[in-house]
Amino acid sequence: MVFGIFKKLKKKSIEDFLKDKDILTIKLEKPLDCLCDFTYNFIWQSNFDYNQKVVDDITYKDLVEHLKNKGVVYIKGDVGKRFCSSMGADLKYFGGKGGKIDVGTVVIDGNIDTRFGISMVSGTVYVNEKSTIKEPIGNVIEVESDIKGYRKFISITEFVEKRHNEKLLKPNKFRNDELIINDGIVRDTVGARLEKDATIVVNGNVDLSTGILMKKGKVIVNGNAGKNTGAVLRGGCVIVRGNTGDFTAIEMKKGFIIVDGNAGKYLGAKKKGGVIYARDGSPIPPTKKYPLSEEDKKLLNKLGFFGEFYKFQ
Known part of the structure; x- marks a missing residue:
């Protein structure tokens, strides 16, 4: 601590x-x-x-x-x-x-x-x-x-x-394995290659490749994210409480991505595993759009997400 x-x-x-x-x-x-x-x-x-x-x-x-x-x-x-x-x-x-x-x-x-x-x-x-x-x-x-x-x-x-x-x-903070970034600086690749069960919270927008090559942990963006969000994700969770740019989850292998908005075009390109939840988005094969199961709804509700979502897998 x-x-x-x-x-x-x-x-x-x-x-x-x-x-x-x-x-x-x-x-x-x-x-x-x-x-x-x-x-x-x-x-x-x-x-x-x-x-x-x-x-x-x-x-x-x-x-x-x-x-x-x-x-x-x-x-x-x-x-x-x-x-x-x-x-x-x-x-x-x-x-x-x-x-x-x-x-x-x-x-x-x-x-x-x-x-x-x-x-x-x-x-x-x-x-x-x-x-x-x-x-x-x-x-x-x-x-x-x-x-x-x-x-x-x-x-x-x-x-x-x-x-x-x-x-x-200041105004950035860290406590109990949670980093809170409040400085308003726009960043790419936040949490790149993270391998620890820690949480990174960004209060603001981010740009390219948030969570790229992550294995563990969680990145939460309280804003919008740019292209390639969750690229080559290998575990852990990326949460964006806004929209993401195109190519979200490109070459994703494992883990979860939750987008509380539109996840953009070419969603899940070359995706090999893992699950994406989003309110909207345009997937590209092999990724397809599915309605939520009851289990999916329980998971999202537990994380504080309600209303219409879709599962992209």
């Missing part, structure tokens, strides 16, 4: 923080997308070469490998989209085991474009207080920083699983 009592952090300078650490420093002349991206920009779907140089002899792959070795990547200059994407994900495509790994730290003196930390699951990112961060951001939340002049961001998933000793900034 966490009661929110924390000692005030004694902040150090950036110079003291970096002292005696294994640092890889890059200076950028222009923003580049997908820096510190553990997916290497989905190379299997594009012509992107992860051995491509970022600066000098440093490649995109070098940045990721340095973080895997618990090093510090220090970036001076603005970065583009999908910064630190899937940071900490041990992807099978690149020889990993498909889970999560502990990684190092990123420090940035520069502005950050959209989708920073999308599907991020571990590690720490320090952002200069003078920098701007465009929304939507990813699966990250700000906590109290221990470095002067820098904001500190960690993965939402890692916070609820094992780093809730970090002090959240």
Whole structure:
């Protein structure tokens, strides 16, 4: 149980923080997308070469490998989209085991474009207080920083699983394995790869891929959600008390999705398992629309949902 009592952090300078650490420093002349991206920009779907140089002899792959070795990547200059994407994900495509790994730290003196930390699951990112961060951001939340002049961001998933000793900034709250996000920031991939029976509540709207690759736990959105909600869901429950965008439950394998509104087009595309409940939606084979059974109604009523719903399976 966490009661929110924390000692005030004694902040150090950036110079003291970096002292005696294994640092890889890059200076950028222009923003580049997908820096510190553990997916290497989905190379299997594009012509992107992860051995491509970022600066000098440093490649995109070098940045990721340095973080895997618990090093510090220090970036001076603005970065583009999908910064630190899937940071900490041990992807099978690149020889990993498909889970999560502990990684190092990123420090940035520069502005950050959209989708920073999308599907991020571990590690720490320090952002200069003078920098701007465009929304939507990813699966990250700000906590109290221990470095002067820098904001500190960690993965939402890692916070609820094992780093809730970090002090959240108001108005966000955490107690009894429930994280309540009240800051109004629009995020993608909230709860990505969650494997603990914890609850994440977002009071507001979210964007892409809420609950992607979750195995356990619950994500509740008190607002609308974007496309790909519950993508590749492997367990747990995603609840949206509004509408979702198209491709909800794409490649879903297990678990529940409840949409208290319209679940959009192409609902359940390539779906392999699990159950979707929604007031409306346009499924695509193999997913089909069914009336609720009495057992379905009891389940929904127990969760506080009443009125006309359909089952998509």
